[in-house]
Amino acid sequence: MSGLSTVKLNDGLEVPVLGYGTGTALYQKEAKDSVKMAYSEAKMHHIDCAEMYQNEESVGLALKEMKVKREDVFITTKCGTADPRKSLEKSLKLLGVDQVDLYLIHSPLLVKDTGLGKAWQTMEELQKEGKTKSIGVSNYRIEDLEETLKIAKVVPSANQIEVHPYVLDKAESLIDFCHSKGIHIESYGPLSSIVRHPGGPVDPVVKKIAQELGATDGQVLLKWAHQITHGGIVVTTSSKVERLVEQIKSFTDIKDLSKEQVNAIAEAGKKEHHRVFMPHMDQ
Numbered sequence: 543m544s545g546l547s548t549v550k551l552n553d554g555l556e557v558p559v560l561g562y563g564t565g566t567a568l569y570q571k572e573a574k575d576s577v578k579m580a581y582s583e584a585k586m587h588h589i590d591c592a593e594m595y596q597n598e599e600s601v602g603l604a605l606k607e608m609k610v611k612r613e614d615v616f617i618t619t620k621c622g623t624a625d626p627r628k629s630l631e632k633s634l635k636l637l638g639v640d641q642v643d644l645y646l647i648h649s650p651l652l653v654k655d656t657g658l659g660k661a662w663q664t665m666e667e668l669q670k671e672g673k674t675k676s677i678g679v680s681n682y683r684i685e686d687l688e689e690t691l692k693i694a695k696v697v698p699s700a701n702q703i704e705v706h707p708y709v710l711d712k713a714e715s716l717i718d719f720c721h722s723k724g725i726h727i728e729s730y731g732p733l734s735s736i737v738r739h740p741g742g743p744v745d746p747v748v749k750k751i752a753q754e755l756g757a758t759d760g761q762v763l764l765k766w767a768h769q770i771t772h773g774g775i776v777v778t779t780s781s782k783v784e785r786l787v788e789q790i791k792s793f794t795d796i797k798d799l800s801k802e803q804v805n806a807i808a809e810a811g812k813k814e815h816h817r818v819f820m821p822h823m824d825q
């Protein structure tokens with residue numbers, strides 16, 4: 543796929559460690575040009591989509607116009623309704639593919655009336671039918687995972703959640719729980735401390751480590767999210783190709799943070815709490 547390293551999920555599927563998000567900076571119905579730029583110029587071959595972003599059709603067009611072979615792109619998308627089957631069938635059509643690589647329930651709140659267990663059984667059927675290689679969840683708390691695991695025949699392969707230093711106070715126990723069950727973390731919002739809450743206690747610690755490693759602040763935060771989640775997947779984005787190249791280099795050119803460096807950022811992050819998305823994760 544690309545020169546990036548991969549993370550092996552509990553079902554054996556290999557996922558490029560860095561994913562290109564289509565839900566934020568470029569959040570627009572017309573994502574085609576941005577996806578083309580990310581795929582061809584920055585070699586971001588793992589694309590993170592969602593029904594809720596309302597731009598799967600333009601992601602699909604980008605892949606079609608670039609004539610990307612199906613095996614040369616890793617596609618994640620997420621169910622945005624209470625009906626995973628109907629949602630996935632719609633997403634497959636819009637994306638122009640027969641199968642996605644990873645399918646996630648975007649939030650437990652979407653399926654709480656149907657029941658988390660029932661929604662998960664549908665996910666298992668979709669995987670059996672070959673409509674998705676791997677199945678996982680997003681924004682699930684420990685109690686949501688426990689409810690799901692009670693009936694699950696297939697343990698979710700991933701939980702995509704907000705991870706940056708200013709949510710670590712809440713996220714730490716969830717990260718550890720997922721790790722203990724073999725559920726990989728996909729971190730979204732990893733750059734939030736510099737992009738959305740600059741000027742806080744994390745900044746000087748990240749800057750110092752960036753100097754020590756010869757990296758940028760952003761690269762340090764991407765590596766931190768990967769390392770604090772026990773080698774998890776990281777989803778970021780940018781509309782600027784130079785930044786995407788820099789993000790890829792975090793995982794090809796920059797050495798790992800030491801345990802002390804990881805802990806120093808964690809400790810600084812715990813001094814404040816700033817969640818950007820999905821308030822239910824703090825309940």
Ligand SMILES: NC(=O)C1=CN([C@@H]2O[C@H](COP(=O)(O)OP(=O)(O)OC[C@H]3O[C@@H](n4cnc5c(N)ncnc54)[C@H](O)[C@@H]3O)[C@@H](O)[C@H]2O)C=CC1
Pocket residue numbers: 562563564565566567590591648680681702703730731732733734736737758760761777778779780781785819820
């Ligand atoms: N499952 C879920 O509920 C959610 C999933 N996501 C997924 O994750 C993706 C990424 O989420 P974000 O929160 O945007 O990630 P992020 O925290 O990495 O922020 C990306 C933002 O940082 C800016 N940026 C990139 N590199 C930078 C640098 N070196 N210096 C300064 N600013 C820089 C970009 O312009 C972009 O606006 C989304 O597009 C979406 O696909 C995002 C939110 C919720």
Ligand SMILES: O=CCc1c[nH]c2ccccc12
Pocket residue numbers: 565566569592594595819
């Ligand atoms: O995926 C998480 C939050 C998010 C980011 N962009 C959009 C657009 C529409 C719904 C949700 C989101």
